[in-house]
Amino acid sequence: MTSSLLQRRRRRLAAARLYLVSDARPGGRDLESVLAPALRGGVDIFQLRCKDATDAEILEAAQVAREWCEVADALFIINDRPDLVAATGADGVHVGQDDTPVAEARRIAGPDALVGLSTHSPEQVDAAHEQGADYIGVGPVHTTPTKPGRPAVGPDLVTYAALNATLPWFAIGGVDTDTIDPVMLAGANRVAVVRAITEAEDPERVTRQLAHALEIGPPGARRPRKSSEERTAEIQATLEPIPEGVRPLPLQIATATAIALGLVNLVLAITGHSGRGGAGTLLVYCALMFAAAYGMWNKRYLAVLLFQILLAVLVVFFFLFLLRASSVGDVALSLAVMLPAGALFWKLVRVLARLQIPPARTA
Template structure:
């Protein structure tokens, strides 16, 4: 997939989901979210073992392929080739970016979480293809990680960045507008879609909010 980075550059809405889809029909849920405008899906399963990840990965891969989207693994660069993922996302306390790059290769993408201005600035110069900025708000998906607020979004948006970046953390229909006003043009969501009664409509509304920000920039 030689256009991975071009797809990434055009991406606006990024969904993180575990291997169970919070009890939903996982394939149907992913299809609905992608129909609504999700560009990138991440399989993040802190409780699952390798077998669970490998079992769920084909559903993510098939859903991404059906909608011309990207599929990324969380924290597991070592399984990227086996799952056919487009890349991996790592945190500040996970495997380092250089090691992740070696594991996934130059043709696939590497993303990185950032939580401070220094980390944002370093990521913009590092060998990453995108980075996430947050958590903007406290969220149960990141227990023990304090919210960074909108100031870090404003910092990330204060100057042009070499690679795309996404706001993350407690973003939904009520909180996304403030993040967009602070300068976010891309967002990562979890519960906003996994807990939505209509994930397709919710994804469509979230994407529209992001695109409105792009149009106003």
């Protein structure tokens, strides 16, 4: 089974848009002086790429990177060193076509690690999923000194990835504030950058410009309306599934409330205080509350939904009662029911959404 940590990392990856790649001395400066403002500006993923550094130098830079990424809740990736993923505390590793194969990188890095792969052709884009990569870089879109000897692929490969890639992908290679619009027009909605940020006089300002461009899309391009399935998937990407054996506090409160309501009505029925509806009505209501409590305790979607409907009815009923209140006691009673019932209703909305998250897929 896919680990819960890897699932969480994949959900964060799915929501990421801006990816920064840098060595330990970006633009000849301390890593912290560039990475910290870039993360404030909106970088979602940072990759430490130290091709000629010693292990000690990589570990030293990784400590800085990991600490700042944790503060910013950004993913931290290390380049081409799956053997250092655990030591650096990285969320994953990125490899090239001529580096460690994806399957081997995942075996070395561990089952919780993300594995990214560089691609430079349609065939490589197509093969990435079968190789087991979690995401891909597509490029270089433009010729760049960070990839000497690697010819530019141009916008055609970006468009191909937009139409055919089945993994999250980032256009990379010469992407900056001047070229990001054409790259997005070619089909990209995620980009990876190097020099645009690492060589910027004000890394935070440039990062904000790039993040804003990704948010609004290319000029003149009409964004397709998202389907309900796509919107649901995006919302679910921000949620974590409820682990086996764990019951969120709102679910516990709802279960206890249902039991309490059932017991109160049972006592009223037994003692003859059944009102106009008679003891039979109270007993039916009592049975419904106990059934709801059992269903919610076992995390049944329908039980939570039905209890939410009950809470909504209670809020509406006591709101109408409040409008007709003729005493301070009536007002106090209405608020005493409406406020906690309304609060519990909204807390259960999130629980209901988490219950809809598909179960973990096998690796």
